[in-house]
Amino acid sequence: MVIINESRCVGCAHCVPFCQMSAITALGFAKIDLDLCTNCKLCLNYCPKNAIAEG
Amino acid sequence: MYNVAIIGAGIGGLLAGASLAKQGKKVIIIEKMPYLGGRFTNLPYKGFQLSTGAVHLIPHGNRGPLAQFLQRLGLSVKIEDCKPWCTFRIRGKDYLINDVSDFNPIINLFPLIDRLRMAKILFEVKLLGLPSNEITLEEWLKNQVKDELAVKIANAFYGFALSLHINSIPAGEGILILKRVNDCKGSGVPIGGCKSIIDSLVKFIELQGGKILTKAKVVGVDIDNENITKLHVESDQISEVSANFVISDIGAKETVELVGEKYFDKNYLQKVESISPSAGVKINIASKKSFFKNGILFTPDCQRIGGLIELTTIDPSLAPQGQNLIISHQPLLSTDIKKEIEIGLEDLKSLIPSFDQDCEILLIQSYHNGWPVNRAASGLDIGSVTPLKNLFLVGDSVKEPGWIDTEGVASGVEQILEYLSKIFY
Ligand SMILES: Cc1cc2nc3c(=O)[nH]c(=O)nc-3n(C[C@H](O)[C@H](O)[C@H](O)COP(=O)(O)OP(=O)(O)OC[C@H]3O[C@@H](n4cnc5c(N)ncnc54)[C@H](O)[C@@H]3O)c2cc1C
Ligand code: SF4
Ligand code: SF4
Numbered sequence: 001m002v003i004i005n006e007s008r009c010v011g012c013a014h015c016v017p018f019c020q021m022s023a024i025t026a027l028g029f030a031k032i033d034l035d036l037c038t039n040c041k042l043c044l045n046y047c048p049k050n051a052i053a054e055g
Numbered sequence: 056m057y058n059v060a061i062i063g064a065g066i067g068g069l070l071a072g073a074s075l076a077k078q079g080k081k082v083i084i085i086e087k088m089p090y091l092g093g094r095f096t097n098l099p100y101k102g103f104q105l106s107t108g109a110v111h112l113i114p115h116g117n118r119g120p121l122a123q124f125l126q127r128l129g130l131s132v133k134i135e136d137c138k139p140w141c142t143f144r145i146r147g148k149d150y151l152i153n154d155v156s157d158f159n160p161i162i163n164l165f166p167l168i169d170r171l172r173m174a175k176i177l178f179e180v181k182l183l184g185l186p187s188n189e190i191t192l193e194e195w196l197k198n199q200v201k202d203e204l205a206v207k208i209a210n211a212f213y214g215f216a217l218s219l220h221i222n223s224i225p226a227g228e229g230i231l232i233l234k235r236v237n238d239c240k241g242s243g244v245p246i247g248g249c250k251s252i253i254d255s256l257v258k259f260i261e262l263q264g265g266k267i268l269t270k271a272k273v274v275g276v277d278i279d280n281e282n283i284t285k286l287h288v289e290s291d292q293i294s295e296v297s298a299n300f301v302i303s304d305i306g307a308k309e310t311v312e313l314v315g316e317k318y319f320d321k322n323y324l325q326k327v328e329s330i331s332p333s334a335g336v337k338i339n340i341a342s343k344k345s346f347f348k349n350g351i352l353f354t355p356d357c358q359r360i361g362g363l364i365e366l367t368t369i370d371p372s373l374a375p376q377g378q379n380l381i382i383s384h385q386p387l388l389s390t391d392i393k394k395e396i397e398i399g400l401e402d403l404k405s406l407i408p409s410f411d412q413d414c415e416i417l418l419i420q421s422y423h424n425g426w427p428v429n430r431a432a433s434g435l436d437i438g439s440v441t442p443l444k445n446l447f448l449v450g451d452s453v454k455e456p457g458w459i460d461t462e463g464v465a466s467g468v469e470q471i472l473e474y475l476s477k478i479f480y
Contacts (some may be wrong), residue, residue, distance in 0.1 A: 011392060011421035014107055017100040028392035028421055045089050045270070047428050048107075 001055045002041060004030045008051035015043040015052060058479075060286055060298035062273045062313075063391065065093025066121075066249075066461050067450035068304030069256040070468045073128055076263035080479075083296060084265065085288060087272035092253035092425075095461060098418075101376035103246045105339050105418055108428070111366055112137075112351075112380050114462050115235065116243030120455075121465040122254075126281050130255045133246040135369050137350035140241035142181030143352050144207065144406070146381070151349055155240045161208065169200045174194055177363060180234075185227040188434060192221040192229035206443070207355035208311075214361025215353060216459055218335035218386045218428040242351065244369040253479045259338035276301075276314050282445045283314070300445045300475065306430045307437050307452040314443065324440050333432040334387035334423035336399055341415045342379050346407055357402040359385040359395060379415075392421050433459060439471040 006029055013026035024038035044052045059075050061068045064086035067088055076082045094108025113121055116136050125132050132425045139153040143161055150160040162170055176199050187193050196205055209221045245251050271290035276283045284294040303310040307327045347365040354360050365382035367374045374380040387401050396419055422428050430452040439447045449471060454463025
């Protein structure tokens, strides 16, 4: 499972386009819809703040 | 052994790398992300070319330090001028500014007494120089012009351009920025978006024999006698790099953290601590309808949004055919980001009454806390030279006075290259 570290996330939304499942939305902070997320972990590479981690 | 190792492939690192490679230096650029360009490259989404940061604007068009820098390298990046430069929407009416040196359409909105005062200010600035940096632009402006429209107009302009409220801009710096705008005569859009600039820099560096690594994070350094002797790198390709000189594009605070505080004197640490970044929110909107045809629209009547631009009026390739891309920008004025975004959306709905029917919000992007709009708010930049003998800074914490955003980054890189050329042999 991937989780967003809310104290690191700035809401820049870089991760959003890289999720093929459209599981991430960003409104000040990123949120992952776990029903859509396939746990591919691609988004981890695209966060400049290192705010997405494996939970 | 490299002549120069550059940490970070943002626009600052790439400009420095390209110039040094052109001089025949053996250069390596180390970037932690899978892509190059940092906060100044495209972010493709739903067929639109959004960006990792920038609004795809070259603040001073073909005449500013960034375009001049690229020209000196011999790179042919097409920058299209915003024509007209901008429009101010004041009390629902649009005032076009065709010529940057002619603000009369707006000045005429002020009572005679304020118009006389403005003429006096202009004269004084020309004759006596810039106002002091000891007072804020807001204090200075309120002392001069009484109509509160002046504060609103200034906040729209500086909110869009610098992502700052005028109560946090030093007066001298604020006026110098305006002077630069006036000298350079308007903004431009790089055709294809910011990435076109990044791509041409990357190609150039590689052609000159420079090496660029992605997915390679510098995680520490070795130091001997106030010199960095080795960079430790986390990557699949290499684990350490040695170079005569190290240039860091990751920000002053981040550089101190990476190297270790104990290697810097108290004075320098205090200076780094005093840098405050600028924070902001960018809203990317798609629409089949076109709403804003006249360059950058500054919006003094809005609560938060300083301005917006319909980029597809200049470069239609930034959106799928038949669609328009509008990007608004606002400074982040409180820590309640959701609230700030909500206010931004209210502003948009007041600017586009049919927003709900005609517009789709593509992406809302906020920038603060270590990934800001500018690492040093204007006027608060730190110099390139550090207490370590072979470590230098580039990027948006070392902009030259009066130059904003990537114009500031380019002018800062220019300065450090000049300095390095004197000590390089
Ligand atoms: C919303 C917004 C709108 C903007 N609009 C504009 C605009 O329209 N026009 C304009 O000119 N400017 C604009 N700016 C400002 C502009 O984007 C920045 O000034 C500029 O991109 C900063 O470049 P930089 O090289 O200093 O830093 P960055 O782009 O942040 O580059 C630093 C690089 O270092 C990398 N890095 C960090 N740590 C490490 C490490 N340990 N090891 C290896 N690599 C590392 C990062 O991944 C990054 O790629 C805007 C900014 C934002 C956020
Ligand atoms: S792990 Fe994959 S599917 Fe899940 S949010 Fe990240 S990119 Fe999307
Ligand atoms: S890329 Fe990282 S910081 Fe940006 S919104 Fe996604 S999780 Fe947050």
